[in-house]
Amino acid sequence: MKHDALIQTVIMTQSEWPLWEVFIRSKQGLDHKHVGSLHAADAQMAIQNARDVYTRRQEGISIWVVESKHVHASNPDDAEAFFDPANDKVYRHPTFYQVPDSIKHM
């Protein structure tokens, strides 16, 4: 009864439903954007609950859910050093360059 044992362990080790992060595409052509989280027993239920919790007023046309434990994040304590490489590269921005007034369309 390997099958049943597997089910039992899942139930026993989890008193509350897992947490899911919810992403919603508000209209065609836009990115899915993080809107919040919710608890659900599985992905299918998470999508249904996300519809009821986060799109009661037509806020979305598409939903993604990701179980929160699968999200990996950069460490805020290291943010300064981590994002440092971009700090001294002003030449990556168009405003770094001087364009003569007589030049149009640039």
Place this chain on the structure above:
Amino acid sequence: METLEMTQEEQFQARIDADVRIEPKDWMPDAYRKTLIRQISQHAHSELVGMLPEGNWITRAPSLKRKSILLSKVQDEAGHGLYLYSAAETLGTTRDQMLADLHSGKAKYSSIFNYPTLSWADMGCVGWLVDGAAILNQVPLCRTSYGPYARAMVRVCKEESFHQRQGFEIMQTLCEGAPEQKAMAQEALNRWWWPTLMMFGPKDEDSPNTAQSMNWRIKRFTNDELRQKFVDMMVPQAEFLGLTVPDTQVKWNEARQAYDFGEVNWDEFWAVVKGNGMCNRDRLGARVKAHEEGAWVREAAMAHAAKRAARQVVAA
């Protein structure tokens, strides 16, 4: 390199002072975390328990339109509770823990929901006054210092103004109706006015945590400031309806450019907070019953999900 000499706590306060939002994984003082967990979970509990007094009237709404509106509003309040529980969970508490604290009576929720809803006009007063007071409390919270809380409040605030308007519309319809209907509206206002003023919490001098919360920018206005705003907003609206707020001391103060008003009955306020309001036992009893009766659904859903997952493992 002054920042190197600042303690972690000073750096934290400097970020708050610069209006930088704090996010879940950022360092924060323990007391800040605890204060937020308490405040956000209390707020979530209020949304949840707040469904009960209005749920009481769904089956007795006077028309299909009113029933649909009320049902939608109550559903929104469930949603508000969920946004807020999620925000609190980012601080390291769990849903189970928060619900356990609510059900054991350890956690508080807004005392306003410990008053009974006796007539249909109460649905008008709850929307107009109670949601009106909630909006005043909540709008500044959209700029509160903790990111997930602020974002949840933006969502909540977008949905609240429908709540207030449908309540006002109920009141207006009653006030423009038969004399009995108008009397019903006045009677409901008489009962709800003072408890609504209590929603803003104790007087500033009796609210020892306000200073710290303002310093952390969790709170943006004091209880008394919000109460005054509420009275200034509501007295003219009651006049428009042709109703009288049940406070003989309400009077426009030209010098202050605000209404003077009477003193809240603070003995009643503390009695309700301590659990001795008209409906405290009913409300908590209803919550516990719903939770217990839902236990098999929660377990069944987990079993079903596990079964499906196992089937996938076997198939793979």
